[in-house]
Amino acid sequence: xxxxxxxxxxxxxxxxxxxxxxxxxxxxxxxxxxxxxxxxxxxxxxxxxxxxxxxxxxxxxxxxxxxxxxxxxxxxxxxxxxxxxxxxxxxxxxxxxxxxxxxxxxxxxxxxxxxxxxxxxxxxxxxxxxxxxxxxxxxxxxxxxxxxxxxxxxxxxxx
Ligand code: FES
Numbered sequence: 810x811x812x813x814x815x816x817x818x819x820x821x822x823x824x825x826x827x828x829x830x831x832x833x834x835x836x837x838x839x840x841x842x843x844x845x846x847x848x849x850x851x852x853x854x855x856x857x858x859x860x861x862x863x864x865x866x867x868x869x870x871x872x873x874x875x876x877x878x879x880x881x882x883x884x885x886x887x888x889x890x891x892x893x894x895x896x897x898x899x900x901x902x903x904x905x906x907x908x909x910x911x912x913x914x915x916x917x918x919x920x921x922x923x924x925x926x927x928x929x930x931x932x933x934x935x936x937x938x939x940x941x942x943x944x945x946x947x948x949x950x951x952x953x954x955x956x957x958x959x960x961x962x963x964x965x966x967x968x
Contacts, residue, residue: 814852815844820858856870885926886929887923893930896939899944907957911961915928936951
């Protein structure tokens with residue numbers, strides 16, 4: 810039997826959501842977010858345990874997980890997760906070059922994580938702030954009109 814991966818704290822946080830949603834199935838996405846926030850990934854064993862809590866088949870939880878592109882399953886994302894927007898407004902204002910430069914500086918490809926776990930750099934679709942292109946989201950912080958120099962400085966400042 811696989812070792813349990815959800816802590817009691819995570820399970821309690823998921824259970825605490827039950828009264829706020831019409832069905833347990835509706836708790837799937839917030840439960841995935843709880844696990845992602847704690848573990849920085851949602852491994853298959855976590856999917857099985859979430860399904861158990863929500864009285865669903867693991868495949869139902871996996872369906873929801875795989876619909877979104879934000880839940881890594883093989884390993885945790887970096888302590889900082891950077892998303893560089895590549896949609897049209899940002900692309901026209903140099904986001905491709907920004908992404909390339911950030912990845913080169915970090916020594917990774919888009920979607921990759923540095924060996925020290927400091928940062929993961931990913932490609933995002935429109936972040937909803939097109940008038941401030943190019944945009945970059947770092948964890949929950951949106952960076953507007955970011956230049957390559959600012960992106961470099963941001964990376965250097967990460968722990
Ligand atoms: S196109 Fe980048 S924020 Fe909308």
